[in-house]
Amino acid sequence: MLSERRLKVLRAIVQDYVGTEEPVGSKALTERHNLGVSPATVRNDMAALEDEGFIAQPHTSAGRIPTDKGYRLFVDKLAGVKPMTAPERRAIQSFLEGAVDLDDVVARTVRLLAQLTRQVAVVQYPSLTRSTVRHVELLSLAPARLMLVLITDTGRVEQRMVDCPAPFGESSLADLRARLNSRVAGRRFSDVPSLVEDLPEAFEAEDRGTVSTVLSTLLETLVEENEERLMIGGTANLTRFGHDFPLVIRPVLEALEEQVVLLKLLGEAKDPGVTVRIGHENAHEGLNSTSVVSVGYGSGGEAVAKLGVVGPTRMDYPGTMGAVRAVARYVGQILAES
Amino acid sequence: MLSERRLKVLRAIVQDYVGTEEPVGSKALTERHNLGVSPATVRNDMAALEDEGFIAQPHTSAGRIPTDKGYRLFVDKLAGVKPMTAPERRAIQSFLEGAVDLDDVVARTVRLLAQLTRQVAVVQYPSLTRSTVRHVELLSLAPARLMLVLITDTGRVEQRMVDCPAPFGESSLADLRARLNSRVAGRRFSDVPSLVEDLPEAFEAEDRGTVSTVLSTLLETLVEENEERLMIGGTANLTRFGHDFPLVIRPVLEALEEQVVLLKLLGEAKDPGVTVRIGHENAHEGLNSTSVVSVGYGSGGEAVAKLGVVGPTRMDYPGTMGAVRAVARYVGQILAES
């Protein structure tokens, strides 16, 4: 077990390194933090921390930098979440309040997060699978062609074309529309399949084919996981990454373009609060030199999607976690209101 | 006026520089292109080209690189558009054919363009202002709250909440829906305002307020220029930009995040064919070291939106122009079919 002072040393190293981006040595440490001991003592502590794998030196006779494991300890034990100041909160709120629709909410959230954290922001659209149906609309485009429009409680709209096996009359259409809505409106997506199962039976034989087609299209839309979309922003902040540029940011940019990767990344974080994944804790190789700070957000009490930021492992964890948490909270409020 | 051979020299310089990314000297030129003259002669030609401002040397006694003006001449006079090969065309087509909805078409187009050109791809969503209305749907969410859904011929769906000044009955709603659609379905957006102008008069006094509100919301949606969206991709290709990294790509990334900037950029290109804007021809400062190759595309004969790529001024113009043109053509086809 590490002594109290060694933990303090680790914390000081992380803080200094995050601030200066340069390996920190024993002398600088004692000067900037009043640890009450001499550099030599700190050196011993550092040697111990290095043995345990919390810090490392890039080259012999250079200062130390934290390892992923060191950051992990720092995040878990040594640092809290830095809450936003009152002016910051007000700024967040007023920035988000101007949004006119869901796209706009997401877009503003991305910009906001990117600006606050000066990192790359990722915001997942409120997920279909966990939200509820507000309305299902059916439009007749041609005798045997319908358009299915699904509206969710988060304001998201999905539409699909449906080619009917047989022409479908206006009255049947109105009937189906009414029945469908009375059953599924306000219900959770996951409940929909069982709720509409027996619906075709209520129709004439000639219409059943079409009804079934409509229903299966609806179900497809609901479960279509890969339709989960997200928006990213603040990629210009990657240029702040470090000095050894191209090699580091290339894979990051590539990973960011693979939405599947990002969705998986966000999805893996099961923690109800703010989740931090540091360096190699991220499964994707291109993100091995980054940390991902994410959190769920939702319109009601429950989380329906994730948002977060991607930045260098050398980041201001307390500040970033505070910003991410605050933004998630306010986005939730905005979504609940609309 | 420049002699024929001098133009050939310029062309050779551009081609070599694009290939090698290094300043090209007189000796290398005569070796790689059979110009039929000696290096000394080429040197004289190069001096002339430099006097005219088509090429420049980064440092005394280094080779020459083309200037923006040089690239301009190259694009205008010296190079054609390199058509795609048959296999490439097939690949484009089959890649785009799998798309399920408009978002997917745009997303696939972006990926495709980025891969083909190895540059940053930008695709504007089919613009509202030039397309036609397929259907307008009105849903009652609460006694005095409606949702307006607008579906365009390009498959785009826009929705807006409408708060009514007074409760609005189901029958009035059905009436309004029917009247609205009979007037505007299939019409161009620009014609809609005059077509619905007198619509409130057909309703009872108590409903007129709501009808007017709905109409103004509809018109707002139609003209809302800033709702023009676009998708970008292939930003990882920026890492191929050059050696002097951060300084160059930082402003480019920033410009790419400003959708307004990009939309203006695409909008400025009035040419019906492929438009190329080189270096300082781009108004935005951050893009002064990039070239933008863009073209309009559309579902019918007419262009409804733009797409293009952003890359270093040192790019393969014929190939890029070919790829952009080909992709635009096939996207147009796909949109027309759906």
Place this chain on the structure above:
DNA sequence: GTCTGGCACTCGCACACGCAGAGTGCCAGG
């Protein structure tokens, strides 16, 4: 007139060298 070969010149780049500064590990003493 135009092209060519030759020649002297200019730079940028890569490499070696040396030096200062920061940081370390270790040890003996408080």
Place this chain on the structure above:
DNA sequence: CCTGGCACTCTGCGTGTGCGAGTGCCAGAC
């Protein structure tokens, strides 16, 4: 267990030098 001291090891930086690529110009050939 902490501290001061000491010898050692690196990195980074500035300087100097040689090499090679490329240029401009000029006199002569076609």
